[in-house]
Amino acid sequence: MQVKPIKIGEIAVHNNVFLAPLAGYTNYAFRRLCKSYGAGLCCTEMVSAKGLKYGSENTKELLYTDDKEGVCAAQIFGSDPEIMRMACENEALAPFPIVDINMGCPVPKIYKNGEGSALLENPILAEKIVKECVKSGKEITVKFRIGIHADNLITEEFAKRMEGAGARLITIHGRTKDKVYAGEVNYKEIAAAKNAVQIPVIANGGVFSLADGEKLMKETGADGVMVARAALFEPQVFCVLTGTPTESTLTMFEKQMAWTRATCDERFTTVFMRKMAAFYVKGTRGAAAYKDRLFQAQSPEEILSIAKEIWG
Ligand SMILES: Cc1cc2nc3c(=O)[nH]c(=O)nc-3n(C[C@H](O)[C@H](O)[C@H](O)COP(=O)(O)O)c2cc1C
Structure with missing residues (x-):
């Protein structure tokens, strides 16, 4: 392009x-x-x-x-x-x-x-x-x-x-x-x-x-x-x-989490990052089960630990 x-x-x-x-x-x-x-x-x-x-x-x-x-x-x-x-x-x-x-x-x-x-x-x-x-x-x-x-x-x-x-x-x-x-x-x-x-x-x-x-x-x-x-x-x-150098999904997700937390409250961060993780997980093996778990996660830490399981 x-x-x-x-x-x-x-x-x-x-x-x-x-x-x-x-x-x-x-x-x-x-x-x-x-x-x-x-x-x-x-x-x-x-x-x-x-x-x-x-x-x-x-x-x-x-x-x-x-x-x-x-x-x-x-x-x-x-x-x-x-x-x-x-x-x-x-x-x-x-x-x-x-x-x-x-x-x-x-x-x-x-x-x-x-x-x-x-x-x-x-x-x-x-x-x-x-x-x-x-x-x-x-x-x-x-x-x-x-x-x-x-x-x-x-x-x-x-x-x-x-x-x-x-x-x-x-x-x-x-x-x-x-x-x-x-x-x-x-x-x-x-x-x-x-x-x-x-x-x-x-x-x-x-x-x-x-x-x-x-x-x-x-x-x-x-x-x-x-x-x-x-x-x-x-x-x-x-x-x-x-043509910009890329990063892994986990690194991308951790950055987005950190920047969202720095600018939004805990509740918004949890709801928003659950939604984003559900997008990113699409096409991954076991996506439906991961999505279920993500939507039950109650804190950024919980979401991050699921993210590490998926993309770590
Ligand atoms: C969830 C969602 C929210 C959107 N919000 C806006 C918006 O706030 N302002 C706007 O001009 N277009 C909005 N759009 C339209 C997109 O900017 C874009 O024009 C449209 O999705 C077509 O591009 P795409 O085929 O790359 O998705 C939105 C689209 C989606 C799917």
């Missing part, structure tokens, strides 16, 4: 292989792990612009970062241009020079509120949001889908509008909203958008191996790729994609 540095507005990013925002997963420890395995840029999970306005504690926790992580993007969702700009200016976003706007989320609650993928149906409002957010001085990027249904694909037109409104980079998930995360990725749509704009285009969808990443880049002509679910099963997928 052609791994190369990329610029997002004024910000130089190490390479063009990004970790996607993943609600419930891309916290500080997970992002730092993926970055250490070669990801050029990582993104927080989506946080509510309204939540930031009302100072929700939960929203602030989602935005923890430090210098060890390096440059990171924060993703926000919402539909009110002014509240979105205020979110970009919120103190909780101060450590994030890049703010991504979610225009792809298919979750019914979000869609019905006119947020996430609903903005694909309201391009004028989507433009207003980007224009307003640009005023904050952040580098604004947009992540969107190719449309709501296969019979109304909006990719090229939407990409041009986002560029015109001031987005510095766009990420295109090559599936429609109604397909959620299943089905083929539409390379042609991403390629058409890439040809229509000057800003960098990142292609997203279905990258689980080096061959997948190479194919997505080649077929779309995109400037880079974004990886989501593959990283949940194997954060070292970034080593494979970028």
Whole structure:
């Protein structure tokens, strides 16, 4: 794969292989792990612009970062241009020079509120949001889908509008909203958008191996790729994609545990690391029995001792 540095507005990013925002997963420890395995840029999970306005504690926790992580993007969702700009200016976003706007989320609650993928149906409002957010001085990027249904694909037109409104980079998930995360990725749509704009285009969808990443880049002509679910099963997928030296599953898991414990409480760490171990154990002999034991584990120590049995 052609791994190369990329610029997002004024910000130089190490390479063009990004970790996607993943609600419930891309916290500080997970992002730092993926970055250490070669990801050029990582993104927080989506946080509510309204939540930031009302100072929700939960929203602030989602935005923890430090210098060890390096440059990171924060993703926000919402539909009110002014509240979105205020979110970009919120103190909780101060450590994030890049703010991504979610225009792809298919979750019914979000869609019905006119947020996430609903903005694909309201391009004028989507433009207003980007224009307003640009005023904050952040580098604004947009992540969107190719449309709501296969019979109304909006990719090229939407990409041009986002560029015109001031987005510095766009990420295109090559599936429609109604397909959620299943089905083929539409390379042609991403390629058409890439040809229509000057800003960098990142292609997203279905990258689980080096061959997948190479194919997505080649077929779309995109400037880079974004990886989501593959990283949940194997954060070292970034080593494979970028040629970074890899580490064993046990070492990876111990690091993630340590960084999660350092930034989250014991209860969260236990629940979260149980969930992660269940992903990593997939495909291992006896996975079902290990998963049962993991879900009964009551502390990080217990989880670590099962991890040593599995991967030690
Ligand atoms: C559990 C889960 C959570 C996600 N959360 C977000 C999110 O917060 N923001 C976002 O833009 N996309 C989110 N996505 C979509 C992914 O970022 C990505 O676009 C999608 O999974 C396709 O990439 P993949 O085929 O590599 O998984 C989520 C996907 C999954 C499976």
